[in-house]
Amino acid sequence: MNEKVSARTLAPVTWCPGCTNFLVLSAIQKFIEQQMQNGKKKEEFGIVSGIGCHAKIFDYLDLPGINTLHGRVVPTCMGLKLAKPELNVLGFSGDGDAYAEGMEHLIHMARYNSDFKYFVHNNQVFALTLGQPTPTTEIGYTDKTNPEGVKLQPFNPIKLLLAAGASFVARVDCDQNQIKEVLEEAIKHRGFAFIEILQPCLIFHNYREYKNRLYDLQKERHDKTNLGLALAKADEFDYDSKTGRIPIGIFYQKERKTFEELKLNK
Amino acid sequence: MRENILIGGSAGQGPNILASLISKGLIDKGFFVFSSREYESRVRGGHNFNMITFSDEPVYSNSAKVDILIALDENTEGIHQERLNKNGIILKGSSDNIFYAGRIFKILELNFKILDSEIKKLDNYEQNLIHATEGYNSEKRKFLVENKRGEEKIKIMNGNEAISEGAILSGVEFYYSYPMTPATGVLTELSQKQKDGKHITIELEGEISCINAAIGSSIAGAKAMVGTSGGGFDLMTESLSLAGMAEVPLVIYLSQRPGPSTGLATYTGQGDLNVALHSGHGEFNRIVIAPGDPLEAIEKTSEIFYFTQRYKIPGILMSDKHLVESYYSFTGEPRVTYSEKSIKWPARYNSYESGENKIATEDPKIVNKNVENRILISKRLQEEIEKFQSFKLYGKKDSENLIISWGSTKGAILDAIKEKDCRFLQIIYLEPFSNKIKNELKNAKKIIVVENNGTSPLSSLITKKTGYLIDDKNKILKYDGRPFLFEELSNEIDRRIK
Numbered sequence: 001m002n003e004k005v006s007a008r009t010l011a012p013v014t015w016c017p018g019c020t021n022f023l024v025l026s027a028i029q030k031f032i033e034q035q036m037q038n039g040k041k042k043e044e045f046g047i048v049s050g051i052g053c054h055a056k057i058f059d060y061l062d063l064p065g066i067n068t069l070h071g072r073v074v075p076t077c078m079g080l081k082l083a084k085p086e087l088n089v090l091g092f093s094g095d096g097d098a099y100a101e102g103m104e105h106l107i108h109m110a111r112y113n114s115d116f117k118y119f120v121h122n123n124q125v126f127a128l129t130l131g132q133p134t135p136t137t138e139i140g141y142t143d144k145t146n147p148e149g150v151k152l153q154p155f156n157p158i159k160l161l162l163a164a165g166a167s168f169v170a171r172v173d174c175d176q177n178q179i180k181e182v183l184e185e186a187i188k189h190r191g192f193a194f195i196e197i198l199q200p201c202l203i204f205h206n207y208r209e210y211k212n213r214l215y216d217l218q219k220e221r222h223d224k225t226n227l228g229l230a231l232a233k234a235d236e237f238d239y240d241s242k243t244g245r246i247p248i249g250i251f252y253q254k255e256r257k258t259f260e261e262l263k264l265n266k
Numbered sequence: 267m268r269e270n271i272l273i274g275g276s277a278g279q280g281p282n283i284l285a286s287l288i289s290k291g292l293i294d295k296g297f298f299v300f301s302s303r304e305y306e307s308r309v310r311g312g313h314n315f316n317m318i319t320f321s322d323e324p325v326y327s328n329s330a331k332v333d334i335l336i337a338l339d340e341n342t343e344g345i346h347q348e349r350l351n352k353n354g355i356i357l358k359g360s361s362d363n364i365f366y367a368g369r370i371f372k373i374l375e376l377n378f379k380i381l382d383s384e385i386k387k388l389d390n391y392e393q394n395l396i397h398a399t400e401g402y403n404s405e406k407r408k409f410l411v412e413n414k415r416g417e418e419k420i421k422i423m424n425g426n427e428a429i430s431e432g433a434i435l436s437g438v439e440f441y442y443s444y445p446m447t448p449a450t451g452v453l454t455e456l457s458q459k460q461k462d463g464k465h466i467t468i469e470l471e472g473e474i475s476c477i478n479a480a481i482g483s484s485i486a487g488a489k490a491m492v493g494t495s496g497g498g499f500d501l502m503t504e505s506l507s508l509a510g511m512a513e514v515p516l517v518i519y520l521s522q523r524p525g526p527s528t529g530l531a532t533y534t535g536q537g538d539l540n541v542a543l544h545s546g547h548g549e550f551n552r553i554v555i556a557p558g559d560p561l562e563a564i565e566k567t568s569e570i571f572y573f574t575q576r577y578k579i580p581g582i583l584m585s586d587k588h589l590v591e592s593y594y595s596f597t598g599e600p601r602v603t604y605s606e607k608s609i610k611w612p613a614r615y616n617s618y619e620s621g622e623n624k625i626a627t628e629d630p631k632i633v634n635k636n637v638e639n640r641i642l643i644s645k646r647l648q649e650e651i652e653k654f655q656s657f658k659l660y661g662k663k664d665s666e667n668l669i670i671s672w673g674s675t676k677g678a679i680l681d682a683i684k685e686k687d688c689r690f691l692q693i694i695y696l697e698p699f700s701n702k703i704k705n706e707l708k709n710a711k712k713i714i715v716v717e718n719n720g721t722s723p724l725s726s727l728i729t730k731k732t733g734y735l736i737d738d739k740n741k742i743l744k745y746d747g748r749p750f751l752f753e754e755l756s757n758e759i760d761r762r763i764k
Contacts, residue, residue, distance in 0.1 A: 009623055009625060011623075043612035046486070048482070058616070059626055062623070064613055065485075065614060065615070066482075066617075067615070067617055067624075068617055069478070072474070072478040075470065075474070075476075075478040075482065076479065076481060076482040079440070079478065079480055079481060080483065082468070082479070082483055083439070083482070083487065084486040084487070084488075084611060104474075105471070105475055108470070108471040108475070263468065
């Protein structure tokens with residue numbers, strides 16, 4: 001047992017003060033360090049991030065991998081996992097990355113079921129380019145490029161991923177313990193795990209009231225093997241409404257053969 | 267001697283199988299064979315044809331004239347009649363390709379045992395054998411051809427098989443591809459050969475996914491390759507730039523067909539030289555290699571694996587429909603270059619400019635260092651390519667007429683210059699461009715550039731790299747989607763050197 005392990009680099013963090021990404025970093029860091037204390041080595045992990053605020057996590061985690069292009073995290077994770085099936089591959093994307101530029105890859109990954117864990121930092125805005133709307137931005141949101149406000153309804157990524165056949169679909173609040181707990185479940189899951197983190201950007205969104213609307217699916221004994229129920233739960237929050245309950249936790253989990261098992265005959 | 271067989275029919279009638287059977291019979295008899303195909307973008311119907319040219323000396327192109335015309339359908343005779351030589355013969359009256367195989371084996375006095383063993387590899391052997399035998403017995407005609415060649419074994423191969431073979435010999439582990447003519451052949455070939463477990467082919471939802479998955483596999487330490495044609499290559503170019511920045515070895519196979527846009531999907535052309543040389547934003551290193559025949563394709567594929575690994579750069583291997591789908595016959599063995607892997611897990615990579623531990627940086631000092639390092643790598647790469655066969659010279663050594671070309675036009679040029687006062691410079695490495703090429707241009711009174719495109723990007727490249735201007739009237743360009751035919755190119759060259 002090595003108590004003095006660290007999964008952090010020495011890079012100074014450049015997120016805004018109070019950014020919820022600190023909590024994500026901290027959760028992932030704790031998880032990795034715990035794994036390392038249990039004998040795992042850094043090279044047994046591979047991380048991939050996209051472009052946007054979330055992607056800075058690559059600079060702060062001292063793990064091998066690549067900070068790749070905007071939107072291309074998903075296929076990169078898959079290529080890495082195929083070539084090194086023994087790795088624990090963790091992918092990180094923003095909502096722009098996952099739902100705009102990279103949506104094509106995400107939908108198909110639900111079908112491929114490559115065995116990596118994928119976090120979408122959903123701050124519901126293109127933050128790093130200073131506030132343009134993404135596919136999950138709420139109706140009425142204004143910025144310099146949309147002075148009249150966003151008129152399109154947002155995607156519901158949970159519903160989309162469930163419909164596309166993803167084998168593990170979860171949503172968490174930006175809470176250290178919750179992220180870590182779901183990651184611990186996800187890492188045991190054999191297949192593609194989709195985990196969305198709700199973290200509306202502090203700079204560009206002025207609402208925080210969603211917090212008291214959250215409830216934990218697992219505490220309410222949600223049957224996560226039932227796709228119909230999962231879809232019903234996914235429908236409870238449309239990423240726009242200002243009232244009503246917002247379910248968090250694991251919506252759906254059902255293992256099937258992974259892409260690597262099917263392709264590599266292992 | 268050059269003898270030419272044309273097989274015409276509609277898609278689905280099996281002219282390719284017939285062409286392959288005849289080629290095998292000819293090779294067995296010691297003939298050199300060049301066999302190409304022209305087909306429309308449709309699955310059934312229309313008019314497709316295969317051309318086989320054979321000779322007792324090496325042959326790399328087809329002719330405008332036809333000695334034996336095989337009509338699998340009623341349209342063929344009308345379409346190709348005017349190409350038939352005065353004493354040429356026509357085989358018609360059936361739509362069964364195997365029946366025709368029997369007939370032609372008799373006419374050319376080829377070994378029926380070869381036909382028998384080849385049709386054994388197809389479905390419905392017993393039925394086919396009956397048809398082949400009937401065909402063989404039905405013919406009384408003879409088409410006498412002399413063969414003065416010795417016993418040296420001739421091999422037959424198309425570009426698809428060669429590039430795949432080169433990739434396998436180079437230790438490719440992952441081949442990612444989205445179907446697109448004419449790149450699909452390598453995907454098919456590698457898929458058929460993946461049984462040994464050393465490499466696998468993976469088809470994803472698009473070219474962007476393919477190249478990024480390949481980058482993922484490459485950083486894990488695997489040898490990865492992607493294959494596509496022009497449109498798919500365009501989609502990949504953002505990630506080409508990523509491979510350049512992150513220093514990830516990657517082989518990109520770019521198989522050309524005429525563009526722009528969807529262009530002529532099933533025809534040939536060389537319109538993508540500039541996109542291979544200049545695509546991708548920012549300044550980064552790359553290597554661009556274009557072999558001119560299958561034997562070269564095996565060798566150059568192994569060289570591009572070598573350079574991409576050694577310098578951790580992306581490499582673009584260029585071909586076109588004519589090279590990959592035509593069958594070439596040759597003697598001799600390829601010289602394969604061994605490439606050691608340069609990437610070891612664990613390591614970190616970044617699409618941003620990055621400093622220590624590949625952490626993103628905006629520090630001007632580090633940025634300068636990175637840019638200068640990339641320039642340094644380009645100089646080392648340039649130095650090393652000079653030790654490789656990055657260009658080749660053929661023809662009369664002291665001739666003042668110099669023909670320059672690249673890629674699949676090599677075949678028709680070699681055939682055309684045989685009896686002429688010409689030298690031929692084949693440029694194989696387009697980037698880096700050998701510094702020695704300029705010397706070869708010095709003694710030329712007339713420089714002629716031959717390309718399968720309309721604007722001659724090779725001429726611009728030569729001017730940029732050597733300072734020599736190519737006179738417009740000395741550019742022999744063909745841009746109708748068809749390859750150069752022997753007589754056509756020969757006449758074009760004569761007009762310029764007389």
